[in-house]
Amino acid sequence: MIMACIIMSGNLTITEKIFSRAAGRPCQAGDYVLADIDRAMTHDITGPLAVEGFYEIMKNQKDKKVWDPEKIVVLFDHQVPADSLNAAQNHIMLRKFVNDQGISNFYDIFQGVCHQVMPEMGHVTPGMLVVGSDSHTCAYGAIGAFATGIGSTDMAAAFALGKLWFRVPETLKFQVDGRLGDRVYSKDVILKLIGDVGADGARYQACEYGGEIVRDLDVSQRMTISNMAIEMGGKAGVIEPDRKTDDYIRQRVPEYHPDRDMKSDEGAQFSAVRKYDLSEMPPQVACPHNVDNVVDIDRVEGKKIDQVFIGSCTNGRFEDLKIAADVMGGRPVAKGVRMIVIPASRTEYMKALKAGLVEQFMNAGAMVEAPCCGPCMGGSFGLLGPGEVGLSTSNRNFKGRQGSPDAFVYLGSPATAAASAIKGCITDPRSV
Amino acid sequence: MAGRETLPGRVWKFGDDVDTDAIIPGRFLILNRPEELAKHAFEGVRPEFKDQVKPGDIIVAGENFGCGSSREHAPLALKGAGVRCVIAKSFARIFFRNSINIGVTLLECPDTDRIAEGDVLEIDEAQGIITNQTKNEIYRAKPLPEFLMDIVRSGGLIDFARKMVERMSREKTREKGREAE
Ligand code: SF4
Numbered sequence: 001m002i003m004a005c006i007i008m009s010g011n012l013t014i015t016e017k018i019f020s021r022a023a024g025r026p027c028q029a030g031d032y033v034l035a036d037i038d039r040a041m042t043h044d045i046t047g048p049l050a051v052e053g054f055y056e057i058m059k060n061q062k063d064k065k066v067w068d069p070e071k072i073v074v075l076f077d078h079q080v081p082a083d084s085l086n087a088a089q090n091h092i093m094l095r096k097f098v099n100d101q102g103i104s105n106f107y108d109i110f111q112g113v114c115h116q117v118m119p120e121m122g123h124v125t126p127g128m129l130v131v132g133s134d135s136h137t138c139a140y141g142a143i144g145a146f147a148t149g150i151g152s153t154d155m156a157a158a159f160a161l162g163k164l165w166f167r168v169p170e171t172l173k174f175q176v177d178g179r180l181g182d183r184v185y186s187k188d189v190i191l192k193l194i195g196d197v198g199a200d201g202a203r204y205q206a207c208e209y210g211g212e213i214v215r216d217l218d219v220s221q222r223m224t225i226s227n228m229a230i231e232m233g234g235k236a237g238v239i240e241p242d243r244k245t246d247d248y249i250r251q252r253v254p255e256y257h258p259d260r261d262m263k264s265d266e267g268a269q270f271s272a273v274r275k276y277d278l279s280e281m282p283p284q285v286a287c288p289h290n291v292d293n294v295v296d297i298d299r300v301e302g303k304k305i306d307q308v309f310i311g312s313c314t315n316g317r318f319e320d321l322k323i324a325a326d327v328m329g330g331r332p333v334a335k336g337v338r339m340i341v342i343p344a345s346r347t348e349y350m351k352a353l354k355a356g357l358v359e360q361f362m363n364a365g366a367m368v369e370a371p372c373c374g375p376c377m378g379g380s381f382g383l384l385g386p387g388e389v390g391l392s393t394s395n396r397n398f399k400g401r402q403g404s405p406d407a408f409v410y411l412g413s414p415a416t417a418a419a420s421a422i423k424g425c426i427t428d429p430r431s432v
Numbered sequence: 433m434a435g436r437e438t439l440p441g442r443v444w445k446f447g448d449d450v451d452t453d454a455i456i457p458g459r460f461l462i463l464n465r466p467e468e469l470a471k472h473a474f475e476g477v478r479p480e481f482k483d484q485v486k487p488g489d490i491i492v493a494g495e496n497f498g499c500g501s502s503r504e505h506a507p508l509a510l511k512g513a514g515v516r517c518v519i520a521k522s523f524a525r526i527f528f529r530n531s532i533n534i535g536v537t538l539l540e541c542p543d544t545d546r547i548a549e550g551d552v553l554e555i556d557e558a559q560g561i562i563t564n565q566t567k568n569e570i571y572r573a574k575p576l577p578e579f580l581m582d583i584v585r586s587g588g589l590i591d592f593a594r595k596m597v598e599r600m601s602r603e604k605t606r607e608k609g610r611e612a613e
Contacts, residue, residue, distance in 0.1 A: 032577045057593045061601060153504075153533050157593040165532070165580060167525075204525045 053156025112345025122252030144241030178279035195294025316344030334424030451500030466512030487514030498527025
């Protein structure tokens with residue numbers, strides 16, 4: 001093993017390093033491995049199927065126990081508080097599972113969106129192999145983990161074995177240099193990259209983001225970038241951990257020791273390296289009905305909107321709410337526009353409350369809802385009706401996702417959403 | 433086991449980019465049992481398939497087999513039809529994962545152009561050796577890694593996991609027994 005490490009060192013990507021550790025042998029892109037899972041996350045929508053599959057696996061066992069209750073995290077966020085009898089039943093079933101299995105990392109309806117809660121509560125650290133039964137699990141790449149979405153059958157097997165098979169992915173590297181302009185944020189960066197490579201551009205590869213702009217971002221903004229790797233087909237969206245990552249993790253996991261080798265080596269093989277200088281980039285907007293349908297904001301300025309949604313695991317953190325409140329600057333939501341603000345977690349909600357942001361939003365005429373996925377996937381409330389136009393800070397604008405299949409959803413940064421809310425139409429945040 | 437693995441089968445030949453909609457049209461996704469799905473396999477593109485396919489038959493295709501929507505129903509329909517193995521130049525990645533997880537054997541082979549509709553093939557899955565009895569030719573395929581073959585042979589990921597859990601619990605019991613001695 002040590003021999004092998006010497007031979008292999010110097011030419012691996014972060015992803016290959018993480019899989020080499022998790023598989024217990026040196027491996028490279030293209031290898032098939034049976035790897036140990038460090039964390040497995042499931043939620044109220046995909047959890048029930050995974051649990052059924054798990055009990056199907058265990059049906060002949062007297063002792064039907066998961067591999068390690070400490071490494072499993074279960075949360076309710078998509079349909080909270082229960083918005084239908086079906087949701088209530090799913091919640092009952094998962095509460096029983098959590099109880100029977102002694103899973104202490106369980107967050108009932110109050111804690112927030114899975115992809116915010118996982119890092120926020122210290123469940124993910126750099127170098128981990130994390131799976132979640134949700135496609136945006138790639139978000140935790142922002143703190144240097146390999147995190148990826150899996151299906152319910154895979155999750156069932158992970159619950160039972162603590163292992164899953166993978167094909168170690170090639171890495172597509174994004175080198176993003178320059179300095180972001182005024183009121184241009186990480187959301188604009190990731191929309192730009194997705195628009196550039198297309199919805200398929202990183203298919204089955206690990207995306208790795210680096211460069212001056214990525215280094216300058218704080219962890220909260222990096223999460224937006226990693227979160228959307230899946231929108232270009234990426235399996236993961238990894239960012240090399242640095243001092244900022246260390247600070248973020250230490251506040252949550254005091255015993256954490258950084259591993260400075262958790263980076264892609266000089267000689268690492270990438271499937272491609274895409275270089276950008278985004279110093280001059282204006283705010284970006286994804287137009288209906290595809291996330292890669294991205295334009296500079298001037299192409300859609302003035303488009304009338306009916307609803308603005310600020311929230312989701314993509315852009316529902318305190319920093320996002322702060323940016324939005326600052327752009328609004330005490331001005332009211334435009335007549336005829338509904339504005340829904342949903343902090344991504346209870347913690348972020350409390351921060352916003354203490355900073356007076358909740359009051360500012362409510363004074364402006366917005367609704368501030370308790371942490372949950374909300375209108376992001378159109379599961380419960382805040383839906384758009386036929387012909388309506390929404391502007392959202394979330395990550396998907398597919399036809400019908402936020403309500404009627406005849407509605408239109410644009411995606412932008414919290415600043416763009418806030419500027420548009422006060423003007424009643426899509427508005428460049430630099431102009432208000 | 434070797435018996436099953438080398439039994440000859442008859443070829444159904446397809447081209448490149450066979451998508452999951454062609455394998456099982458979207459309107460049948462309300463079904464979820466393999467046998468029911470099998471009754472509609474390839475209904476749109478090869479209407480005769482569902483009536484004439486026999487257990488042990490083999491599907492041979494070009495590049496990117498199983499592209500399109502990630503539905504697990506596609507490999508399930510093939511499993512229900514008794515398809516013994518799919519040989520293609522390449523597979524779409526999600527189809528690949530789903531097939532392994534539900535226990536359908538896949539082989540990647542660059543020479544599928546040499547194989548024709550109705551040819552009879554004998555396949556050694558573990559070695560990746562395909563013998564075309566009709567044409568008297570031999571092709572080499574990339575065999576699946578051993579642990580993936582284990583999953584397929586077990587009948588899929590759920591059954592594989594069950595076997596693994598059972599083995600682990602037997603080992604535990606045996607260990608306890610030894611300690612008691
Ligand atoms: S906020 Fe939206 S994208 Fe994020 S987990 Fe919830 S539904 Fe999925």
